[in-house]
Amino acid sequence: MEFQRRGANWSRTWEYSAGLNWPRDADRLPNGNTLITDSRDNEVVEVNSTGDVVWRRSVPLPYEAERFGSGVESTGGPSATSAGLDSVSGSSGQATPLVATKRYLPDRVVNAVSFVLARYPISPASVVAVAFAFGATVVWAALFPRSLRSLVQIHSF
DSSP states (O other), X not given: OEEEEETTEEEEEEOBOTTOSSEEEEEEOTTSOEEEEETTTXXXXXXXXXXXXXXXEEOSSOOOOOOTTSOGGXXXXXXXXXXXXXXXXXXXXXXXXXXXXXXXXXXXXXXXXXXXXXXXXXXXXXXXXXXXXXXXXXXXXXXXXXXXXXXXXXXXX
């Protein structure tokens, strides 16, 4: 997102969210394109004025990116307003279920899960298998508490 001050207030003048899962940094380049790091998708993308991806590189868990030769924080890049850029938005893909869980779980938990999933992508089938194993363990512990206690006693130090 890009914001500009208008009098005493700030207003959003541009947004690009199509296909991003965890954007962390965006810099407007001198040529008018925008360089965006997408941490959860493990990539750095460059989008042009119409929102088309013109360059993409896979990078493990990027946080911030700079284009060599464009100056600190891409000095000289035009604002969205002066470049006549329209916002581009769309589905945010895999991040949507995690964002929805923020209603029910603390931010620390959601952020930790986001970090782990960004580094170690897990398929939906794996999530179902882990949930089933966890559920089966809880049911077993509830139905057979004595066997659980004896198991804990055997392995206690």
